[in-house]
Amino acid sequence: MAEESKGQAFLDKFAEVSARIGNQIHLRTLRDAFATVMPLYILAGIAVFVSQVLFPLFLSGDSLSAAQVWGSAVTLGTLNFAAVILAGVLGYCFAVNKHFENAISCVVVGISAFVIMMPQTIVATLGSAVYATNAADKTAATLSYAVDSFSGALGMADGYALSGVDVTGAFATSNTGANGLFGAIIIGLLAATVFIKLSGLEKLKVNLGEGVPPAVADSFNVMIPMLLTLSLFALVAAVLAGFGTDLLTLIATGIAAPLKGIMNAGPWAVIVIYTLANLLFCLGIHQSTISGVLAEPILTMLIIDNMATFAAGQPIPADHYMNMQIVNSFALIGGSGCTFALLLDTFLFSRNKGSKEVAKLSILPGLFNINEPVIYGYPIVFNLPLMIPFVLIPDLLIAATYGLTCAGVIAPCVVQAPWTTPPVISALLATGGDWRAAVWQVIEIAGAMAIYLPFMKVSERAVQKQLELEANAA
């Protein structure tokens, strides 16, 4: 009895801490912002899939390259600008969550502060030509030289080739795109926080007197905090530039890279997080309260990196094998806990009328990975026999799918498929059309069915007993 109450106390504490995480304003803002920009990533994923997988099926040579420009254009506006967009959206979501009225000004501050922190000189990849203009005679024609012709003239050591050049007046996609996402999160949130704080200070409000239209006063009241916020960020940028670095580089190498590394140092970090997350769902609270904060941002960045890599026609590095799609496509089939398998078990092997009814109601949404009817109706919540496979199966599938990717049995995930994509299709989409991944997904469902079955039987026996007890009591 004492044991049980201790367990209950632990679960209560766990639910409470999770709720606090779920309500923490910066973390909540992060989740909201990612949810808002998700359609862009999905579009990018589909464009990459069409461009890199479908077009090559029936096009080749020049016509293929011409068609792929369409895909690159989508990539340019989505993946390669993802960080800038996220910085603005974060500002907006933060303002809304803070009940700050002028949310649009936070979009402005978020984007501006983020760009302010970018290096002013960037190393650009060399194209095919360099140009020269005549400083004295502006009407003189521009000269151009093939880049290839320089390699010899510069007297480079053997084995070297020109790779990049310092340029100003340009933005690098390594800062505006996938690689800058973590910087965008930190800077976007920080800028909006500072801005809203300053906007709340009465001392910074301009008093223009009675006769001035309120809208005019409002515009000034936004301006001063905005000026101060952005100046502050520019000051930090200037100081860091003095040390020959910039905040985005520091964040990307100092924070983002290690976190991506932790996620890819075996499947363990992801397994621990999703064990806690799925356990939370067994208590009735959505798993994304934990996973959406601790795992999804980093895992999403990894899959975005992969999309960009795949779009560029490069192989996926092994330290990007673990990503959002391993979880969404291969470990949450039919929704959290892979309940799709439980539904199939119910249709095939269950004798319980109630369960069958829930299964009938749940199978269609389940096909699209929506399973609240199963979780609350079957139910999984507070139903110990079913909680065990609900938590265990996703962990096993994360580990197995990651292992198969590392072993080269299935292709690494390269496309972020919408999480509502039905099984088999989602595997094909996620891996850029690898049929072995689709077969693996079918095997996964069969395996999950085998694991769920005995637990389902135990659960049904418990329900049966309960009914008999109630009948006897009545």
Place this chain on the structure above:
Amino acid sequence: MNILLACNAGMSTSLLVQKMRKEAASQGVEATIEAKPLNKALEAIGDFDILMLGPQISYAKKDAESFAGDKPVIVIPMADYGRMNAKGIIAEATKALANK
């Protein structure tokens, strides 16, 4: 009666919405019922009379109340949600609005 439902991504509540609309129509109750993800719902609460949260985001009740002002915010009971018990949930909303 304008009912706003909210859940994590607005997916499972959208399932419920269809059933609730049908139920309301069969009862002859004039009702506008919509489902949104939580953050969108908090912005849209002004246009509705009541906000009903899926049990999976019960933790957001307090915060939602800060957006809802004097409008009632209730968490849908797990069993009703799981069985998509539209009748029971509409009854709950009616009761909450009557008690306001």
